[in-house]
Amino acid sequence: MRIEISGVDGLPEVKLGDDIASLIASHIQLESGDVVVVAQKIVSKAEGQVRELAAIEPSAYALELALRLEAKTDPRIVEVILSESVRVVRSERVLITQTKHGFVSANAGVDHSNVPGEDMVTVLPADPDASADALRSRLRELTGLDVGVIVSDTFGRPWRLGIVNVALGVAGVQALLDLRGQRDDDGKELRASVVAVGDELAAAAGLVMGKTRRIPAVVIRGLKQEGPHGRGRDIVRPSAEDLFK
Amino acid sequence: MRIEISGVDGLPEVKLGDDIASLIASHIQLESGDVVVVAQKIVSKAEGQVRELAAIEPSAYALELALRLEAKTDPRIVEVILSESVRVVRSERVLITQTKHGFVSANAGVDHSNVPGEDMVTVLPADPDASADALRSRLRELTGLDVGVIVSDTFGRPWRLGIVNVALGVAGVQALLDLRGQRDDDGKELRASVVAVGDELAAAAGLVMGKTRRIPAVVIRGLKQEGPHGRGRDIVRPSAEDLFK
Numbered sequence: 001m002r003i004e005i006s007g008v009d010g011l012p013e014v015k016l017g018d019d020i021a022s023l024i025a026s027h028i029q030l031e032s033g034d035v036v037v038v039a040q041k042i043v044s045k046a047e048g049q050v051r052e053l054a055a056i057e058p059s060a061y062a063l064e065l066a067l068r069l070e071a072k073t074d075p076r077i078v079e080v081i082l083s084e085s086v087r088v089v090r091s092e093r094v095l096i097t098q099t100k101h102g103f104v105s106a107n108a109g110v111d112h113s114n115v116p117g118e119d120m121v122t123v124l125p126a127d128p129d130a131s132a133d134a135l136r137s138r139l140r141e142l143t144g145l146d147v148g149v150i151v152s153d154t155f156g157r158p159w160r161l162g163i164v165n166v167a168l169g170v171a172g173v174q175a176l177l178d179l180r181g182q183r184d185d186d187g188k189e190l191r192a193s194v195v196a197v198g199d200e201l202a203a204a205a206g207l208v209m210g211k212t213r214r215i216p217a218v219v220i221r222g223l224k225q226e227g228p229h230g231r232g233r234d235i236v237r238p239s240a241e242d243l244f245k
Numbered sequence: 246m247r248i249e250i251s252g253v254d255g256l257p258e259v260k261l262g263d264d265i266a267s268l269i270a271s272h273i274q275l276e277s278g279d280v281v282v283v284a285q286k287i288v289s290k291a292e293g294q295v296r297e298l299a300a301i302e303p304s305a306y307a308l309e310l311a312l313r314l315e316a317k318t319d320p321r322i323v324e325v326i327l328s329e330s331v332r333v334v335r336s337e338r339v340l341i342t343q344t345k346h347g348f349v350s351a352n353a354g355v356d357h358s359n360v361p362g363e364d365m366v367t368v369l370p371a372d373p374d375a376s377a378d379a380l381r382s383r384l385r386e387l388t389g390l391d392v393g394v395i396v397s398d399t400f401g402r403p404w405r406l407g408i409v410n411v412a413l414g415v416a417g418v419q420a421l422l423d424l425r426g427q428r429d430d431d432g433k434e435l436r437a438s439v440v441a442v443g444d445e446l447a448a449a450a451g452l453v454m455g456k457t458r459r460i461p462a463v464v465i466r467g468l469k470q471e472g473p474h475g476r477g478r479d480i481v482r483p484s485a486e487d488l489f490k
Contacts, residue, residue, distance in 0.1 A: 001453050001460065003250040090488045104404035113438070154440070158403060158489040159349035161482050162421045162441025164448065166405070176407045182457055193358075195399070195451070196407025203409065203448030206440070207468060208246050215246065223452060237406050243335045244403040244489045 003222040007208045007215035013116070014042040014216070016050075021138035024217050035148040035173050035223055036139065037165075037205035039216035041111065043131050043151050044122040051080050051110075053119045065091050077110060077121060084108040084123050089245070094156075099124060102236040103168065105155045125151060128169025129231045136171040148173025151232070152202040152209075158244065165206030167198035168232050173223070174198065175230025198235055248467040252453045252460035258361070259287040259461070261295075266383035269462050280393040280418050280468055281384065282410075282450035284461040286356065288376050288396050289367040296325050296355075298364045310336050322355060322366060329353040329368050334490070339401075344369060347481040348413065350400045370396060373414025374476045381416040393418025396477070397447040397454075403489065410451030412443035413477050418468070419443065420475025443480055 008028045014020060020042060030036070044050065058066070058075035062082055066075040070093040078095065082088075085097035085108045099108045101124065109124040125131040132149040139147050151169035156162075167175065175198035182193075205218040239245075253273045259265060265287060275281070289295065303311070303320035307327055311320040315338040323340065327333075330342035330353045344353045346369065354369040370376040373396045381394040396414035401407075412420065420443035427438075450463040484490075 001252045001458070003449075003452055005248040005250070005449070007246045092488060093486075094488075096488070098404075157441075157482075159482050159487060160411070160441060160444065160480050162439045162444065162480060164441050164444050179457060194407045195455075196402075196405060196409050197452070199405065199407065199409050200448040200451045203445040204248075204250070204452060206445045207248055207442070207449060210440075210471075213246070226455075235405050235407060237402075237404050241338075242404060243337060243339075243341070 001224060003220060005204055005208050006219050008217040008219060009215065011217060014045045016046065016048045018046045020046050021135050021142060025139060025142045028219055030143055030145050030147055030219065031221060032145045035150060035201055035220040037150045037152050037202055037218045037220060038135065039209060040109065040124055040151055040153040040168060041122055042216045043125050047125055047131065049123045049125055051121050051123060053121065056080060065095060069093065069095055077112065080121055080123065081108045081110045084110060101128065109153055124153065124168065129171065129233055132169035132171035146172065150198060150202055152205060154206065165202040165209065167202040167235060170198045170230055170232040172229055174225055174227050175232060175234045177227050196235055198230065198232065246469060248465060250449055250453050251464050253462040253464065254460065256462060259290045261291065261293045263291045265291050266380050267387060270384060270387045273464055275388055275390050275392055275464065276466060277390045280395060280446055280465040282395045282397050282447055282463045282465060283380065284454060285354065285369055285396055285398040285413060286367055287461045288370050292370055292376065294368045294370055295360065296366050296368060298322065298366065301325060310340060314338065314340055322357065325366055325368065326353045326355045329355060346373065354398055369398065369413065374416065374478055377414035377416035377477065391417065395443060395447055397450060399451065410447040410454065412447040412480060415443045415475055415477040417474055419470055419472050420477060420479045422472050441480055443475065443477065
């Protein structure tokens, strides 16, 4: 088994209303079965998921939180993070929240980098699975091909340093591969073996995307799909199972 | 930029004392700059990091914990998990501990699958970075090539379902890529951008390894290394920074 990961080179800066699927299809030759991984940042820009800081009035709570954080953070950005969140998980040193979608991450995915102008931030797509669906449908319309789509972002982890790319939205490809009940190579039943294929695909794409390379879209070829298509929301652990609130 | 991930096909079952580097070099053509990702399981088997359950006497604490876990777990396996751990992080439903190496994971990496016989489990390598070093040196000796090595295992995540492959031991390749201070595509300074390249490499390899495919070694070709070599231990978040004890 062999998988190839190719960056989509030469994409222009994405702006509000841009047809990302068309940009991708005109910059790389797709094949049926490919998985296209797209950085949340360009999806958010195309969808207008951008906030102008000049229009934000930080609340007293946002002002207080901003003072507690290790990295100097604009209280208006803290306000945007709070407005994207349903719960503050930790606010010592770093601000970790649960977003409206259920994602637990630093800064609710609100990002200041790779956004034109000093005064703009992106927020996550309102519904990353729907964004992935729309990209997949549009790619099929343009190319006639059946490709999977993942909308990804980089998340930190509580016990490991560094960020890794994960799958927020998934369409037309597996999200979780449930191997429970299957046998291992020695014939023993596998336990606790649900593999987050969506996140492994996003992480693999992350190797090519980088942060400074202007490659916000990546094509993964050669994945053998072994189960039904899933959604990004399938990978979110339900709150009732959260042992680290 | 294009990365290829190839499984090393046809490896035999690994036993105590086996020369894994030689097995890999005789089953796939390596090139300088490749990164070889090896599943912890075969490293542990070769190094004799295996425990015979018949020789384990569970403590009263292990017996008590075994009753609390959601999945029926042999108290002798709980005893092995405790002996590999320095701290129990959670023991409701699942047993999450911090290992001697500092890894926080379910069951301390103790694993019953893909081990011959009903009565044996593997534990993690005593020093995964040293295991990676030894494999890298031996591969250089056998092939004359400079390759990176990652010893990987699958870990769960607190807020996301499913397991993903991560880097426990790293040699001759980046572990963390520190982009702080660099500029993004719009010229703004990147913040909070340390990328866990070692974990993204392991996750990418996980796509090919699978759990039931008998592919415990994978070669990644085409990675552009952008920083100094790192170690698996670099990716472990220091306890002092752990907000989720």
